[in-house]
Amino acid sequence: xxxxxxxxxxxxxxxxxxxxxxxxxxxxxxxxxxxxxxxxxxxxxxxxxxxxxxxxxxxxxxxxxxxxxxxxxxxxxxxxxxxxxxxxxxxxxxxxxxxxxxxxxxxxxxxxxxxxxxxxxxxxxxxxxxxxxxxxxxxxxxxxxxxxxxxxxxxxxxxxxxxxxxxxxxxxxxxxxxxxxxxxxxxxxxxxxxxxxxxxxxxxxxxxxxxxxxxxxxxxxxxxxxxxxxxxxxxxxxxxxxxxxxxxxxxxxxxxxxxxxxxxxxxxxxxxxxxxxxxxxxxxxxxxxxxxxxxxxxxxxxxxxxxxxxxx
Numbered sequence: 001x002x003x004x005x006x007x008x009x010x011x012x013x014x015x016x017x018x019x020x021x022x023x024x025x026x027x028x029x030x031x032x033x034x035x036x037x038x039x040x041x042x043x044x045x046x047x048x049x050x051x052x053x054x055x056x057x058x059x060x061x062x063x064x065x066x067x068x069x070x071x072x073x074x075x076x077x078x079x080x081x082x083x084x085x086x087x088x089x090x091x092x093x094x095x096x097x098x099x100x101x102x103x104x105x106x107x108x109x110x111x112x113x114x115x116x117x118x119x120x121x122x123x124x125x126x127x128x129x130x131x132x133x134x135x136x137x138x139x140x141x142x143x144x145x146x147x148x149x150x151x152x153x154x155x156x157x158x159x160x161x162x163x164x165x166x167x168x169x170x171x172x173x174x175x176x177x178x179x180x181x182x183x184x185x186x187x188x189x190x191x192x193x194x195x196x197x198x199x200x201x202x203x204x205x206x207x208x209x210x211x212x213x214x215x216x217x218x219x220x221x222x223x224x225x226x227x228x229x230x231x232x233x234x235x236x237x238x239x240x241x242x243x244x245x246x247x248x249x250x251x252x253x254x255x256x257x258x259x260x261x262x263x264x265x266x267x268x269x270x271x272x273x274x275x276x277x278x279x280x281x282x283x284x285x286x287x288x289x290x291x292x293x294x295x296x297x298x299x300x301x302x303x304x305x306x307x308x309x310x311x312x
Contacts, residue, residue, distance in 0.1 A: 008076040014038055015080020020088040030170045031114045035294055045070040046216035085193055104247040105283035109290025119235045122228050129232045136236020144244035146182055153188045155203055161185040162207025167215040171237060247283055248274040
């Protein structure tokens with residue numbers, strides 16, 4: 001069966017949710033893709049972009065090539081992502097600056113539920129699966145503990161920053177925005193999106209395309225040959241990222257780049273040890289809201305499963 005217009009509209013909304021998650025340093029759009037039931041189709045579609053498509057176009061026409069590419073799915077999804085990048089990013093920056101505890105609490109609840117959601121996709125648990133989960137968690141915890149690099153806006157650097165960040169975007173657990181923070185490119189990218197700096201966005205975009213086309217092939221191969229272990233590593237990645245989005249932080253070291261102050265090192269603390277108003281009740285309610293949102297999305301996805309194109 002083919003998707004209807006309404007089905008593709010749902011894909012666009014899922015793309016918007018992915019984009020909204022990825023503009024927040026610490027939350028992964030890949031997690032949203034997994035929860036919404038389009039993750040494996042996304043990886044399979046991206047990894048299917050290769051020179052053979054031009055052969056299909058030449059021999060069978062554009063329509064056959066577009067169908068093999070799963071082009072309607074790509075357009076619908078990335079339209080949603082781009083809408084979020086140019087709209088939600090401003091709201092996310094405002095909330096992070098003015099209500100950090102509340103927004104991080106919501107995402108903490110969302111990610112907790114995501115761990116449960118991804119882990120239950122593993123059909124059978126054994127020593128190798130558990131070890132893979134622990135390794136994934138350790139790697140993610142180490143990455144989110146790294147201090148960010150100094151800002152860099154050179155063309156080559158922005159290209160590779162886009163390539164690396166997009167790999168994180170399609171990995172549940174570690175967000176592309178957070179990788180941009182670590183690399184020192186987040187400020188350049190957010191300012192470019194705000195000012196519609198086509199040159200900077202184009203460089204990051206080209207890097208992202210390069211990263212997508214290469215890393216997606218690796219992920220698809222892992223899903224085909226080592227599905228349970230891959231899912232376990234992804235579960236570990238999500239779990240290991242929790243320290244990054246814990247709402248209550250003690251700032252240990254900062255640096256100022258231009259007019260922007262960037263936190264280099266911080267430490268997670270309990271609400272009663274937080275230096276300021278911990279907003280504990282509202283934070284807990286938002287954690288619960290984030291958790292329930294994932295549960296609701298799963299129920300809706302199970303009742304209305306996505307119908308992939310016939311070529312997938």
